[in-house]
Amino acid sequence: MRKPAKKKAAKSRPRNAFYAQSGGVTAVINASAAGVIDGARAHRRHIGKVYAGRDGIVGGLTEDLIDVSAESPATIRGLRYTPSGAFGSARFKLKGLEQNRAEYERLIEVFRAHDIGYFFYNGGNDSMDTALKVSQIGEALGYPITCVGVPKTVDNDLPLTDCCPGFGSVAKYIAVSTREAALDVASMARTSTKVFVLEVMGRHAGWIAAAGGLAGEKAGDPPQIILFPEIAFDETAFLAKVKQSVDANGYCVIVVSEGVKKPDGKFLAEAGGKDAFGHAQLGGVGPVIAQLVKDKLGYKYHWAVADYLQRAARHIASKTDVEQAYAVGRSAVDYAVKGMNAVMPAIIRKSSKPYRWKIEPVLLAQVANVEKKVPRDFITADGFGITAACRRYLAPLIAGEDYPPFKDGLPAYVRIKGKPVKRKLATDYKL
Amino acid sequence: MRKPAKKKAAKSRPRNAFYAQSGGVTAVINASAAGVIDGARAHRRHIGKVYAGRDGIVGGLTEDLIDVSAESPATIRGLRYTPSGAFGSARFKLKGLEQNRAEYERLIEVFRAHDIGYFFYNGGNDSMDTALKVSQIGEALGYPITCVGVPKTVDNDLPLTDCCPGFGSVAKYIAVSTREAALDVASMARTSTKVFVLEVMGRHAGWIAAAGGLAGEKAGDPPQIILFPEIAFDETAFLAKVKQSVDANGYCVIVVSEGVKKPDGKFLAEAGGKDAFGHAQLGGVGPVIAQLVKDKLGYKYHWAVADYLQRAARHIASKTDVEQAYAVGRSAVDYAVKGMNAVMPAIIRKSSKPYRWKIEPVLLAQVANVEKKVPRDFITADGFGITAACRRYLAPLIAGEDYPPFKDGLPAYVRIKGKPVKRKLATDYKL
Numbered sequence: 099m100r101k102p103a104k105k106k107a108a109k110s111r112p113r114n115a116f117y118a119q120s121g122g123v124t125a126v127i128n129a130s131a132a133g134v135i136d137g138a139r140a141h142r143r144h145i146g147k148v149y150a151g152r153d154g155i156v157g158g159l160t161e162d163l164i165d166v167s168a169e170s171p172a173t174i175r176g177l178r179y180t181p182s183g184a185f186g187s188a189r190f191k192l193k194g195l196e197q198n199r200a201e202y203e204r205l206i207e208v209f210r211a212h213d214i215g216y217f218f219y220n221g222g223n224d225s226m227d228t229a230l231k232v233s234q235i236g237e238a239l240g241y242p243i244t245c246v247g248v249p250k251t252v253d254n255d256l257p258l259t260d261c262c263p264g265f266g267s268v269a270k271y272i273a274v275s276t277r278e279a280a281l282d283v284a285s286m287a288r289t290s291t292k293v294f295v296l297e298v299m300g301r302h303a304g305w306i307a308a309a310g311g312l313a314g315e316k317a318g319d320p321p322q323i324i325l326f327p328e329i330a331f332d333e334t335a336f337l338a339k340v341k342q343s344v345d346a347n348g349y350c351v352i353v354v355s356e357g358v359k360k361p362d363g364k365f366l367a368e369a370g371g372k373d374a375f376g377h378a379q380l381g382g383v384g385p386v387i388a389q390l391v392k393d394k395l396g397y398k399y400h401w402a403v404a405d406y407l408q409r410a411a412r413h414i415a416s417k418t419d420v421e422q423a424y425a426v427g428r429s430a431v432d433y434a435v436k437g438m439n440a441v442m443p444a445i446i447r448k449s450s451k452p453y454r455w456k457i458e459p460v461l462l463a464q465v466a467n468v469e470k471k472v473p474r475d476f477i478t479a480d481g482f483g484i485t486a487a488c489r490r491y492l493a494p495l496i497a498g499e500d501y502p503p504f505k506d507g508l509p510a511y512v513r514i515k516g517k518p519v520k521r522k523l524a525t526d527y528k529l
Numbered sequence: 530m531r532k533p534a535k536k537k538a539a540k541s542r543p544r545n546a547f548y549a550q551s552g553g554v555t556a557v558i559n560a561s562a563a564g565v566i567d568g569a570r571a572h573r574r575h576i577g578k579v580y581a582g583r584d585g586i587v588g589g590l591t592e593d594l595i596d597v598s599a600e601s602p603a604t605i606r607g608l609r610y611t612p613s614g615a616f617g618s619a620r621f622k623l624k625g626l627e628q629n630r631a632e633y634e635r636l637i638e639v640f641r642a643h644d645i646g647y648f649f650y651n652g653g654n655d656s657m658d659t660a661l662k663v664s665q666i667g668e669a670l671g672y673p674i675t676c677v678g679v680p681k682t683v684d685n686d687l688p689l690t691d692c693c694p695g696f697g698s699v700a701k702y703i704a705v706s707t708r709e710a711a712l713d714v715a716s717m718a719r720t721s722t723k724v725f726v727l728e729v730m731g732r733h734a735g736w737i738a739a740a741g742g743l744a745g746e747k748a749g750d751p752p753q754i755i756l757f758p759e760i761a762f763d764e765t766a767f768l769a770k771v772k773q774s775v776d777a778n779g780y781c782v783i784v785v786s787e788g789v790k791k792p793d794g795k796f797l798a799e800a801g802g803k804d805a806f807g808h809a810q811l812g813g814v815g816p817v818i819a820q821l822v823k824d825k826l827g828y829k830y831h832w833a834v835a836d837y838l839q840r841a842a843r844h845i846a847s848k849t850d851v852e853q854a855y856a857v858g859r860s861a862v863d864y865a866v867k868g869m870n871a872v873m874p875a876i877i878r879k880s881s882k883p884y885r886w887k888i889e890p891v892l893l894a895q896v897a898n899v900e901k902k903v904p905r906d907f908i909t910a911d912g913f914g915i916t917a918a919c920r921r922y923l924a925p926l927i928a929g930e931d932y933p934p935f936k937d938g939l940p941a942y943v944r945i946k947g948k949p950v951k952r953k954l955a956t957d958y959k960l
Contacts, residue, residue, distance in 0.1 A: 153720065156720060188717070275842070278613075278942075281611070282554055286554060286618050286620065400836050403815075406713045407833050410709035412709060499935055507704070507930075508744070
């Protein structure tokens with residue numbers, strides 16, 4: 099269902115809004131925050147103050163709220179180009195209603211104390227589920243609250259939306275880095291490194307790994323191999339492909355998702371390995387793959403693990419991604435003040451070339467706990483590359499640059515003041 | 530000696546030039562190539578064609594030369610913003626004259642066959658030594674050749690020059706990435722990762738690690754800890770500092786040089802192999818440090834190893850670095866046509882704030898095989914940070930952005946045609 103009916107007209111008395119960041123942060127989640135804050139300011143008849151949870155939902159539960167109105171306009175503008183979670187994010191999943199009803203009741207208690215009528219939850223799969231549950235429990239407890247999810251995840255695995263804000267910028271970072279590192283490897287392969295392995299994020303879905311494929315333009319271009327979590331690792335086929343690439347090009351560039359699995363379903367990263375001195379290789383599927391190549395084919399290798407660098411790299415963010423991140427924040431407020439509850443603004447693709455998109459609401463119930471993986475027809479038959487269809491899908495998401503301002507050679511990112519809202523509840527809450 | 534006397538007037542008959550890239554490539558070594566090529570074009574009375582060695586000195590030995598005049602002006606301009614070694618680089622160290630005189634004789638034979646009167650060798654320490662030896666053997670063999678070194682190394686360890694082209698851009702990449710990743714970690718530390726480790730290059734000198742320190746602006750800012758190769762690793766002091774930082778800030782960001790050593794002088798992480806120069810091949814000290822923190826303090830950690838990404842990241846190059854890289858290439862030609870032999874253009878700092886610099890020649894004999902490490906007064910007393918003096922030195926080197934052109938969301942780097950020069954020698958050469 100794409101267009102849920104308005105449940106009721108918005109109340110005329112302004113009520114406050116609670117905004118929280120959730121899960122792994124991104125280069126553009128603060129752009130969504132800016133969208134929510136600007137949206138609230140544009141709807142003063144409906145929304146009073148915006149309170150942000152310090153460290154996400156944890157701030158909600160512990161009544162540790164940040165008064166966003168105390169931040170300067172320059173800081174709010176700066177959120178658009180500042181990576182990470184400016185208000186703090188949390189890896190904290192509310193349990194099911196049956197398991198821990200007290201948690202939800204506490205949240206409603208805090209909301210009630212601060213006259214919070216709107217809850218904007220900026221996160222991924224788990225967070226959409228939580229937002230849905232909060233709207234249900236509010237209803238049940240006689241404290242109706244309008245809950246709108248604001249999509250965010252570098253994993254790009256939410257359904258119904260064309261993509262997830264945060265993904266486009268990681269995708270751009272990985273595509274750019276792969277292109278740059280591949281040039282490096284190619285220029286030295288004759289006497290030095292033959293195989294380069296770049297490990298990227300994506301535990302269950304291979305969208306980020308797929309983005310590495312954008313580094314090349316035609317068949318044979320690096321990366322010659324992409325390893326997806328969606329494709330069981332076939333060691334024999336993999337090694338044959340590495341050898342083929344080194345024979346043909348003099349080198350081989352490999353992009354590997356952290357989530358790549360063996361045929362038995364176990365993560366390859368857990369396979370471990372030992373270096374030349376018999377020391378256990380510590381963590382990371384990148385080094386495991388590199389060591390395998392060395393052991394079986396004897397090639398000199400290098401490996402990189404971008405880790406947080408990839409999702410924090412606001413300096414090379416996708417302009418498209420920044421715009422979409424802001425737009426979903428802004429639309430979330432529009433929906434809320436129209437009285438639409440338990441929805442999420444989704445990005446709907448109207449065309450790929452040129453890329454045209456719009457924002458439409460989808461039901462949280464249809465988003466929560468559904469994981470969108472890379473479809474098989476986006477992956478080449480041999481399992482090691484992306485198809486033209488995948489490229490058509492991905493290309494517009496990394497389009498455009500949106501450089502932050504720089505000062506003394508470094509990005510001039512903003513930090514919030516983070517003025518606490520005066521507590522109203524006598525009770526403390528232990529997490 | 531800063532101003533060697535001209536050895537002789539340049540000959541009036543134009544002779545060809547041989548340009549070769551050597552060792553690990555950088556984001557700006559091609560800007561030096563552009564400087565050499567533009568310089569040669571500006572001195573047509575002295576310099577005929579520019580031939581580049583395919584894969585560096587290997588192309589010289591095997592008579593595999595690239596005719597640079599066949600490249601379009603757009604490609605030459607594009608070298609200024611294209612990372613890696615466009616003509617190919619090599620990890621190939623010529624042995625000492627006594628050990629392998631034949632190698633030098635072969636090089637002179639190729640030079641003689643192609644009427645090469647100028648040798649521009651674009652590399653680091655080892656390459657400056659080679660350029661010096663080639664000038665000596667040329668003299669001895671009755672084939673005088675003007676040899677000018679063009680400095681390049683991300684390690685920033687050449688003496689007599691304020692800095693080494695290539696370093697400023699890596700420094701900027703590491704400073705920017707550290708700032709971005711630190712924001713990420715800080716925003717999630719309450720419920721997630723407490724300790725983040727970024728491993729950076731720098732086998733013997735900690736300049737790149739030091740650059741991570743630019744990410745912070747005041748005491749206590751991340752990175753809270755930098756581990757230098759110049760300071761023997763003190764496990765007890767390190768762990769105490771990590772704990773102190775987590776207690777005070779909720780998290781700790783660590784930048785660790787690949788070359789950090791134990792008190793017994795052994796590398797903290799030995800990958801096992803050795804490269805073509807006989808140097809131990811390093812990698813993986815990041816995970817070693819992270820595991821140590823986990824084992825001894827129990828904190829949740831993440832680690833990143835930027836590896837080639839850091840030296841290939843032309844998208845975030847330092848404008849200062851690009852300008853200096855071009856300038857040393859250009860000056861090298863100016864010196865050569867003036868008949869200055871066995872010299873290297875060095876960057877001389879005139880002032881730090883504002884940063885003013887000029888190029889002056891220094892003798893290769895004074896540069897070769899001398900390693901400039903981070904001086905003790907650039908490192909804080911506790912060994913874990915950079916001093917104000919270090920900051921004053923480093924800050925101007927990362928100043929300014931110089932973005933490459935983008936197409937479809939990706940940097941539009943150039944590739945050379947690489948037209949081979951017709952061979953003149955009947956003999957093959959086995960490396």
